Amino acid sequence: MTITPRPRRLLLLGLFPNAWVETSGDRAQPTLYLTFDDGPHPQYTPPLLELLAEHDAKATFFLVGNQVERHPELAKRIAQAGHLLGNHSYSHPAFESLSLRQQVEEIERTDRLLHAIDGRLHHPFRPPRGVLSPAMLLHILWRRRRIGYWSYDSLDYSRRPAPELIELADRHPPRNGDIVLMHDDSDISLDVLRTMLPQWKRDGFRFRAIRPEGNP
Numbered sequence: 001m002t003i004t005p006r007p008r009r010l011l012l013l014g015l016f017p018n019a020w021v022e023t024s025g026d027r028a029q030p031t032l033y034l035t036f037d038d039g040p041h042p043q044y045t046p047p048l049l050e051l052l053a054e055h056d057a058k059a060t061f062f063l064v065g066n067q068v069e070r071h072p073e074l075a076k077r078i079a080q081a082g083h084l085l086g087n088h089s090y091s092h093p094a095f096e097s098l099s100l101r102q103q104v105e106e107i108e109r110t111d112r113l114l115h116a117i118d119g120r121l122h123h124p125f126r127p128p129r130g131v132l133s134p135a136m137l138l139h140i141l142w143r144r145r146r147i148g149y150w151s152y153d154s155l156d157y158s159r160r161p162a163p164e165l166i167e168l169a170d171r172h173p174p175r176n177g178d179i180v181l182m183h184d185d186s187d188i189s190l191d192v193l194r195t196m197l198p199q200w201k202r203d204g205f206r207f208r209a210i211r212p213e214g215n216p
């Protein structure tokens with residue numbers, strides 16, 4: 001099977017209004033929205049923050065609540081560096097095996113933890129492994145919340161070596177407004193970004209966080 005950074009199911013999610021399920025940013029601007037899931041991580045987050053700062057890149061970190069409890073100082077450092085915090089559940093469970101009530105509790109518990117870090121009441125939510133049930137979508141709509149999805153998958157979790165992922169990114173370059181899925185729980189995204197950040201900059205891209213949700 002050919003791999004591509006644009007998996008088929010994203011086409012389907014792209015049919016929802018961006019106000020509910022954000023699958024891309026401003027397509028008119030040469031902006032890429034890097035997003036990092038599963039942190040904060042004591043080994044990988046600090047060098048990632050340094051790399052982003054070197055390139056004047058702002059990003060969005062979809063943090064896991066229990067990791068924030070373990071490393072609140074790291075979460076604080078991310079926010080203080082001007083990046084946006086997103087909600088990636090409390091314990092990264094398989095959402096398809098939880099009731100809606102349990103799913104909501106995972107989200108709200110993490111919002112409370114993140115609130116203590118950045119003062120915001122709500123944070124864009126990205127479900128673990130992107131699993132999104134119709135009930136959860138309705139809940140999000142009812143609560144006027146927003147799902148932070150992506151339009152470009154770096155495949156950094158796929159156990160492929162960095163050179164292969166770099167080659168993939170070269171063959172299928174991102175476009176204006178793409179939200180790029182990456183992870184902050186291994187050094188693979190760091191290896192990829194050390195090559196791709198300077199290259200994407202040369203291609204004319206700048207790097208920003210996605211829209212924040214609600215008011216601070």
Ligand SMILES: [Zn+2]
Nearest residue numbers: 037038128129
């Ligand atoms: Zn995840």
